[in-house]
Amino acid sequence: MRILVVGGGTGGTILANNLARRLSAEIRARKVRLTMLSASDKHMYQPGLLYVAFGQMSPDQLYRDQASLLEASIDFHVDPVEQFQLDQNQVRTQSGKVHEYDILVIATGSRIVPEEVRGLTEGAETFYTEASAVKMFKRLREFQGGKVAVVVGVPHKCPIAPVEVMFSLHDYFKARGIRDKVTMKYHYPIGRIHTIENVAKWAKPEFDRMGIEYETLFNVKEVDVENNVVKSEEGTETNYDLLIAIPPHRGMEVIEKNNLGQGGWIPTDRFKLTMKGRDNVYVLGDTSNLPVSKTGSAAHFEAEVVAENIASIVKIGAPVRDYDGKVYCFIEAGHERATYAMFNYLNPPDLKPPTKPMHWFKIAYNQMYWTSVRGLL
Amino acid sequence: MSESKIIDACDTYCPGPLMELITYMKQANVGDTLELLSTDEGSAADVPEWIHKVGHEVVSNEKVEGVWHIKVRKAK
Numbered sequence: 001m002r003i004l005v006v007g008g009g010t011g012g013t014i015l016a017n018n019l020a021r022r023l024s025a026e027i028r029a030r031k032v033r034l035t036m037l038s039a040s041d042k043h044m045y046q047p048g049l050l051y052v053a054f055g056q057m058s059p060d061q062l063y064r065d066q067a068s069l070l071e072a073s074i075d076f077h078v079d080p081v082e083q084f085q086l087d088q089n090q091v092r093t094q095s096g097k098v099h100e101y102d103i104l105v106i107a108t109g110s111r112i113v114p115e116e117v118r119g120l121t122e123g124a125e126t127f128y129t130e131a132s133a134v135k136m137f138k139r140l141r142e143f144q145g146g147k148v149a150v151v152v153g154v155p156h157k158c159p160i161a162p163v164e165v166m167f168s169l170h171d172y173f174k175a176r177g178i179r180d181k182v183t184m185k186y187h188y189p190i191g192r193i194h195t196i197e198n199v200a201k202w203a204k205p206e207f208d209r210m211g212i213e214y215e216t217l218f219n220v221k222e223v224d225v226e227n228n229v230v231k232s233e234e235g236t237e238t239n240y241d242l243l244i245a246i247p248p249h250r251g252m253e254v255i256e257k258n259n260l261g262q263g264g265w266i267p268t269d270r271f272k273l274t275m276k277g278r279d280n281v282y283v284l285g286d287t288s289n290l291p292v293s294k295t296g297s298a299a300h301f302e303a304e305v306v307a308e309n310i311a312s313i314v315k316i317g318a319p320v321r322d323y324d325g326k327v328y329c330f331i332e333a334g335h336e337r338a339t340y341a342m343f344n345y346l347n348p349p350d351l352k353p354p355t356k357p358m359h360w361f362k363i364a365y366n367q368m369y370w371t372s373v374r375g376l377l
Numbered sequence: 378m379s380e381s382k383i384i385d386a387c388d389t390y391c392p393g394p395l396m397e398l399i400t401y402m403k404q405a406n407v408g409d410t411l412e413l414l415s416t417d418e419g420s421a422a423d424v425p426e427w428i429h430k431v432g433h434e435v436v437s438n439e440k441v442e443g444v445w446h447i448k449v450r451k452a453k
């Protein structure tokens with residue numbers, strides 16, 4: 001049985017490690033071969049980028065060598081896939097190598113596409129890449145007061161990030177003693193301040209308490225960099241001195257080029273996590289088109305289900321579990337308090353008031369992630 | 378000559394249906410009618426609110442067998 005994992009992010013790594021342990025006897029007996037293909041030899045802890053943007057983590061703290069995170073029995077190659085030849089049960093990589101498989105897992109993630117909004121790349125700060133997070137921190141350090149506008153593109157990774165960045169900005173300016181010199185305005189594309197209704201209900205009074213203005217049904221159309229104005233599809237405008245954007249995302253180019261899914265999102269069975277129409281192809285994390293958050297947490301819980309099912313297919317010939325849509329998100333409510341949202345397909349989150357211990361737990365988790373991604377937590 | 382178009386956004390979730398409508402609205406001409414099909418409760422409220430904010434026109438909004446049919450006309 002040849003199991004091929006494409007993608008070395010959170011989902012792919014947890015899945016591969018989990019499978020390597022579940023199938024250790026079968027791998028030793030050479031009944032199973034487990035291969036991972038990744039585009040990078042480094043693994044980034046992406047939630048750390050928000051901390052980099054506020055000077056609370058340095059960029060080098062975000063990385064580990066991918067090989068060091070993987071079980072020794074995993075055949076790991078830095079050789080990104082260029083062609084998915086699903087009818088032949090094989091993929092072709094950048095180096096020209098062909099890998100055949102019996103079971104394929106696609107966990108290639110997503111990418112930011114700020115260039116899809118005119119002026120956004122030049123006019124807005126963001127924190128979705130290492131370079132942009134460092135640049136945003138430098139801008140924040142220089143900022144002495146004025147109008148801060150935050151705009152949100154869709155779809156985007158980490159749906160909690162828009163509210164987290166507002167709370168972090170509030171505390172950051174307060175700590176510098178300039179909060180009274182800063183006006184903050186939040187813009188959100190739908191008719192409330194967050195996609196998840198209970199998050200919106202919780203965040204709204206927090207915004208009011210912190211003096212954060214907000215405009216809903218604001219879909220970014222363009223940024224007028226000359227005049228520092230961000231314009232919406234709806235015909236409204238906001239002036240700013242500092243613009244921060246949650247950039248729109250797409251799935252990876254290789255997914256679009258191979259016509260596996262519009263926008264780079266692969267149509268996925270929401271319970272089995274198989275690619276629609278392909279029973280031997282699984283899809284994890286951001287890559288899927290599932291109606292769940294594009295977060296490491298979703299990828300983590302999906303990976304556990306898929307690992308258990310693939311191991312069961314090897315051992316008893318059938319999968320044993322369905323994915324229930326489980327997601328657990330920490331929500332930093334500033335620099336000293338946090339809460340969390342836990343939900344699934346059927347049960348919306350019930351947010352508790354933020355506490356200091358929950359913030360400390362999140363800070364601890366920033367290190368515990370490396371245990372988690374090894375499939376041990 | 379105005380046109381009619383059906384946008385099937387069933388089984389996608391907030392903000393998906395609204396984003397689909399915005400995409401097609403950009404491509405439509407003034408006077409064209411777009412009918413959005415959605416199974417998402419949130420979008421059923423969001424879409425008329427968005428239409429009102431932008432200044433287009435809601436022609437009809439009804440739920441038939443679990444699917445909202447929201448018909449809108451591009452006014453400007």
